[in-house]
Structures are given as C-alpha cells and as structure tokens.
Amino acid sequence: MAQFASAGAAPLCQICSQPITRRIRKSRDSGRCCSRACGFEMMRRERSASRAARLARLAEVRKAKRQRQCIECGGVFEARASAKFCSYHCSASSKAVRKAECTCQECGSTFLPAYGDKRRNFCSEFCANRHFKRVAKGLSRAKAYGAQAEPINPIAVMERDGWTCHICGEEAPRELRGTMHWNAPELDHIIPLSAGGSHTYDNVACAHRSCNLEKGDALPLGWTDPQRLWVHRGSGGLA
Structure with a gap:
C-alpha cells in the first residue's frame, strides 16, 4: 500500500520514501515507486521474499516427510526413508533383543550378549574366570593322581x-x-x-x-x- 506524507499530499515511494510524481498506468509499481530504479528494487525484494517463503514451505514439507518414529524407543527423529532407529544405542539394543538368549555355563542364568560381544558361554567375566579355574583345578587334581x-x-x-x-x-x-x-x-x-x-x-x-x-x-x-x-x-x- 502506498504511503502518504499527509492528508491530500502525494503518496511516498515504498523504497526511498520520496513523493511519487510519476504516473504510469500499466505497471506493477504504478503509484508505489517514485522511479524505475525503485520499481526494479521493489520487484527484486518481492521476488526475494516470495522465494524465501517458498523455500520455507518446502523445508517444512521435507521436514514432515523426513520425520520417522524409532521402532525401539518410539521417539520422533529426522532421517532418510530407510532409517528405523534414532540412535546407535537404540539400534544396538534392538539387535541385542533379537538375538537368542544364551545360558551361562557357570551360573546357569539366561542373558542377552552385549552388542559386539562374541562371547556366548558366560554372562560375565566373573563367571568365565570361575569356570576356567574350576576346569583347570579338575585337570591338575587328576594329573596329581596320574589319571x-x-x-x-x-x-x-x-x-x-x-x-x-x-x-x-x-x-x-x-x-x-x-x-x-x-x-x-x-x-x-x-x-x-x-x-x-x-x-x-x-x-x-x-x-x-x-x-x-x-x-x-x-x-x-x-x-x-x-x-x-x-x-x-x-x-x-x-x-
């Protein structure tokens, strides 16, 4: 909307705020800019604002499309279409749960091996050490008898x-x-x-x-x- 300096005065240019004296019937900047240079500047600003608004809308659409729900913790995160977990921790936890439960050869308890841990026979270092000490003790005792x-x-x-x-x-x-x-x-x-x-x-x-x-x-x-x-x-x- 054109600005007016005072009641009954000429409208002011939207770019430089100078009184508008030019009269052009068929122009986008008619009655809004005082000169052709200001008209070009106004159109540049309008195109820039329109482009920024369009990019903002596009970013919101992309953000909505990239939102995923983690299948492990249920949290919402942004990622590509094939992503299923929000973090490495959730991915490791899911893989650990999918693994078959193992039985400790020492204490007999069932456990889920930690992600990346290839040991499947003992639930802890304590049980592993205890088991191997018992095996070694049995061997040494038998050898003492010459058996x-x-x-x-x-x-x-x-x-x-x-x-x-x-x-x-x-x-x-x-x-x-x-x-x-x-x-x-x-x-x-x-x-x-x-x-x-x-x-x-x-x-x-x-x-x-x-x-x-x-x-x-x-x-x-x-x-x-x-x-x-x-x-x-x-x-x-x-x-």
Whole structure:
C-alpha cells in the first residue's frame, strides 16, 4: 500500500520514501515507486521474499516427510526413508533383543550378549574366570593322581544327565548350582581318582552334594574290591 506524507499530499515511494510524481498506468509499481530504479528494487525484494517463503514451505514439507518414529524407543527423529532407529544405542539394543538368549555355563542364568560381544558361554567375566579355574583345578587334581584327564564342562555333564543325581535318582535343582546346599548338583567321579578312575566325560556324572560326600571314595556296584564297595542307603556309610 502506498504511503502518504499527509492528508491530500502525494503518496511516498515504498523504497526511498520520496513523493511519487510519476504516473504510469500499466505497471506493477504504478503509484508505489517514485522511479524505475525503485520499481526494479521493489520487484527484486518481492521476488526475494516470495522465494524465501517458498523455500520455507518446502523445508517444512521435507521436514514432515523426513520425520520417522524409532521402532525401539518410539521417539520422533529426522532421517532418510530407510532409517528405523534414532540412535546407535537404540539400534544396538534392538539387535541385542533379537538375538537368542544364551545360558551361562557357570551360573546357569539366561542373558542377552552385549552388542559386539562374541562371547556366548558366560554372562560375565566373573563367571568365565570361575569356570576356567574350576576346569583347570579338575585337570591338575587328576594329573596329581596320574589319571587320564580332559577338560570337562560341569554344566554339559549335568545337562547330559538331565540334572538328576546318578546316585539316588532324584532331581538336582539347577538353581542350586554353586551353592553349599545339600541338594546342590556337583560333579562326581563314578570311579574315584584315588582308585584309578579317569577325569573324562565317561567317568563323571551329576550328583547331589550330600550324596557325593556320603559316597566319598567308595567304588560303584560291580567293582572287584568288595572292601570299597558302596551302596547308597540314604543316610551315608559303606555297605
């Protein structure tokens, strides 16, 4: 809209604010600019404002099209069409959840391996160290007796035996593994190392802690030495 200096006066130029004296009937700047130069400047400013408004609208449209919802945390973020996660953390968490749960060979608990961690046998460094120390201890003890020895995984033996005591035939609860409970599952040498038995998978079995202590270094049924023969009676002792 043209500006007026005062009532009844000539309108002022929208660019330089000078009175408009030129009269051009067919022109976009007629009655708005005092000269052709001001008219060109006005059109340049209008085109610039129109372009800025158009770019702003286009940016809003693009922003709306680029908005995605993270499938892990549900947050809204801007990214390309193929993006599914708002951050590396959400991507790693989703991949970890999609992985199959693993069972710790030491404590028996289930866990989800951390992203990028290739270890699937132990839930922590503590369980890993504890397991390997136990395996090494079994090997060193067998070698002290001069017996044949191989690395034995106690959990694998107990899984093989179905977490059942081979002495009394009752269940040895997995959750008691590693405790001092009388019913806790332990690794027992069927033929004791002191009697020439080997530290191999064929000579070990799952047993209750109490049954293992009760058996001691006695021999199983069918052994040729009757003095060391042991029969489980539920309260301990030799036959």
